Amino acid sequence: MLSNKMIKQIPQLTYISRWAQSKCNSWNHCFSRGIKVAVVGAAGGIGQPLSLLLKQNPQISELAIQDLVDTKGIAADLSHISTSTTVKSFTGKEELACALENAAIVVVPAGLPRKPGMNRSDLLSANGSVAVDVAKAVSKACPAAMMAFITNPLNTVIPIAAEVLKQEDAFDPNRLFGVTSLDVVRAQTFIGEALGVNPQEVKIPVIGGHAGITILPVFSQCQPEYKVNSEQRTKMLTRIQEAGTEVVKAKAGKGSATLSMAYAAANFVNSILRAMNNEENVIECAYVASDVSEAEYFASPLLLGPKGIKENLGVPELDGCEEDALKLLIKQLIKDIEDGIKYAEC
């Protein structure tokens, strides 16, 4: 056996021993907390980088990656990364239930993306079934899991999932999220650029929904202050609301935002995990079942806790322009929600 004194005399061994010690600490931490996260649609443009980012979170002990295709190779690839998270692959609808079993969080980037000229609502006929299938499978395999849907049209997909969960007697409004964090990330980035500050320092709630005018960044609550003339403000509002379309056009038929979405979704999942770990003051905007406006589902800042939403912090204080924009967006949102409820009835 090497004594500590001997180890200290050999620099490489000192490094290895420190590395082993630090790994042991993090592995112990993981095993004692052991959280499984499932990614449904993991082989896609968002699913792959999202899985890569989640593989780096030591709080996740098992990452189940499921898709209709290609998961074996992706899992083999990810599993060579030297982090403690175990990766398991599941292929096809028939393996969805196994992928979800015992999952604490189910993230869903499954479904078709837009092509130039399409609205998000045009994706309903292709992607509505993803919400139905995943909600049904979750209600049986892991009814206590937090669900984070990325799939578009998000304004409609969340009501569909909620209706299905209600039919299965498994609906917990505190655990079902539509991921709108990319809207916040974009607002931070564009405002950071305009103000000449680090985007990470920009704090701004983005409320409403996730399509066109339903995306409402609350400039009046921005920190640091975003005080500009009305022309600049309108330009910034349009840039944030149309940012998805900007990417769809730039990709010219090869999909929509994937890398920025993976970043935003990983941040969101990491926040859920921090809150599950009893960290206080974890606040994220997301699109959820809600009574803070006239719309049955609405994105607003949420205080997260170990069981999902601890408190909906509601609609922030708005200025006159934002009040007007809210009235308009509510009409659109109510229509998008009705479409989802109708879809789930059929």
Ligand SMILES: NC(=O)c1ccc[n+]([C@@H]2O[C@H](COP(=O)([O-])OP(=O)(O)OC[C@H]3O[C@@H](n4cnc5c(N)ncnc54)[C@H](O)[C@@H]3O)[C@@H](O)[C@H]2O)c1
């Ligand atoms: N919420 C947001 O802010 C946001 C941002 C970007 C993209 N999106 C949406 O995310 C979705 C995925 O986008 P992408 O670029 O990753 O698309 P993609 O086509 O690259 O990948 C989608 C993946 O989902 C898989 N899939 C389809 N149906 C499935 C099912 N029933 N079960 C399991 N897997 C299934 C496909 O095989 C594919 O691998 C799209 O609907 C897109 O509009 C949302």
Ligand SMILES: O=C(O)C[C@H](O)C(=O)O
């Ligand atoms: O724009 C899209 O279709 C994808 C996504 O909703 C986005 O905002 O980038």
